[in-house]
Amino acid sequence: MRIGFIGAGRMGAPMVRRLVGAGHEVRALGRSGDARRRVTELGADPVSFTAAVGTEAAAVVVCVFTDDQVRAVCLDTPLLASMPGGSVLIVHTTGSPRTAEDLATQAATRDIRVVDAPVSGGPPDIDAGTLTLFVGGTEDAVTRARPVLECYGGPVLPVGPVGSGQRVKLVNNALFAAQLGLITEAVRLATRLGIDEATLLSALQHASGASRAAATVAAKGSVTAFNASVGEFIRKDVAAVRALAAELGATMGTLDSAISAQFPDTERKS
Structure with a gap:
């Protein structure tokens, strides 16, 4: 599966490593030369723009620090416009349920599913594949996201409609x-x-x-x-x-x- 990734930092980097190790083709955003070098070291393909993250991706994972950054990355860039119909946007950042709901509304116009999947645990749990994930979204959206989430998460816990994970x-x-x-x-x-x-x-x-x-x-x-x-x-x-x-x-x-x-x-x- 081709997966786009934004936020390959403290939590995101081991997620990328697990995805690559599971055989997925991962494109991760790296805006600086140092960031792109770190992405390469994880085994992923570095890209410089959000549109390149979403192009031809079956799933895009967003793992940035704040709710405002989620909105900026997902709503103020061409990310959604670059993602193909039928793909799924996975948001790991802990923030407002309203943000997840707004993303789902915007994404639906392009036939893109959204799940909010905030996490409980840290990098060692990701490395072990035992990160706890609270997942909000439709049954179809969760089904599309599950092959990604199960690369580093377990249990993966569906908890209701989009926003419920938050x-x-x-x-x-x-x-x-x-x-x-x-x-x-x-x-x-x-x-x-x-x-x-x-x-x-x-x-x-x-x-x-x-x-x-x-x-x-x-x-x-x-x-x-x-x-x-x-x-x-x-x-x-x-x-x-x-x-x-x-x-x-x-x-x-x-x-x-x-x-x-x-x-x-x-x-x-x-």
């Missing part, structure tokens, strides 16, 4: 961020009780207080080290879920209070 991912990330906030408070309590952070995090892995969030923090060594590693990504997603809740008139309740213990500098939207 909704599930944002709730997931709100819960994860809230758990991180509780872990921050637990570490503060342990410190006051004379227990150092590393000892607490290690002990929790063998007790009823264990969780994936606690294990993730423990793997980094401390709350501070975790924030330095992936705090930027969590803050982006927290802002997105707060904005969505405000837009839909929903309240986050105690989730929001717990999140603020870990990310007090993230603007509250609800």
